[in-house]
Amino acid sequence: MDQLEEARQLMRTRRYAEAVALYERLAHDATAPEQASILSFLSAAYEQVGRFEEAIRSGRKALEVAREASNDATEAHAGASLGTAILNDFHRKGPSAPKWDDFREAMALLEHSAVLYEREGSIDYASTLLSMAEAYRGVGIFNGAGALYTRVSRELSDERWAASDDLARHTDYLRGRAFMGLGAVALHYGHRETASDRLDSSVNLLLSGDPQVFKRDLEEIARIFESELDDREAAEQIRDLVKQRLSDSD
Secondary structure, three states: OOHHHHHHHHHHOOOHHHHHHHHHHHHHHOOOOHHHHHHHHHHHHHHHOOOHHHHHHHHHHHHHHHHHOOOHHHHHHHHHHHHHHHHHHHHHHOOOOOOHHHHHHHHHHHHHHHHHHHHHOOOHHHHHHHHHHHHHHHOOOHHHHHHHHHHHHHHOOOHHHHOOHHHHHHHHHHHHHHHHHHHHHHHHOOOHHHHHHHHHHHHHHHOOOOHHHHHHHHHHHHHHHHHOOOOHHHHHHHHHHHHHHHHHHO
8 A cells, every 4th residue: 555545545434633743744754746635734733733824825725836836636626625624614714704715715615626626537526516515505505506516417417427336336426416306395395395305315325425525424314304304213224225335345
């Protein structure tokens, strides 16, 4: 295993402080465009240990290096990392004094990254659009969120995203997140039956993801069914399904 993959494995196993230290060493010795990629990963690692200002600085440096290297793939990654760091810092500071310039900058970065990812033929464009949709929903712009969730759910139905089993599973997971978002938007507007249908559609699709990731998603869906849709039976069925899938993956 090379050191970059070792650092990514540390992130997957939530050993974030170790990942930060390794990414820092790797970034110090790397040259463009690899340095831009490492700095983007470092930005995400900083966020996990609560070092948001450093996450943003690392993201800005990554974007600078990527642009100087004229590398669209690394620029897309850097822009998405920086946009995400800015958004998470925006939400962390809370609604008492929102810095809307920060929000707008983050959304512009994510939108540009989505364009670059799509140009490269990378499914990461859909992940980036989902991040934008979540951001809109987080500040109460439900029409914007719904439009992006709808776009992802439709565009990822294209057969080109089923070119391999791994890609198909990842595609299903992303579509599951889109349907989950559409369910939340429908619920906001009081469309309970539509919300229930969208959330039902999301469940099996989400199961295509990593167990530790879909566990969080499906637990949230179960909570919505129980506390907001008054459907305790559906909530328990989802929780039982999660337990079974986690048991199967051990």
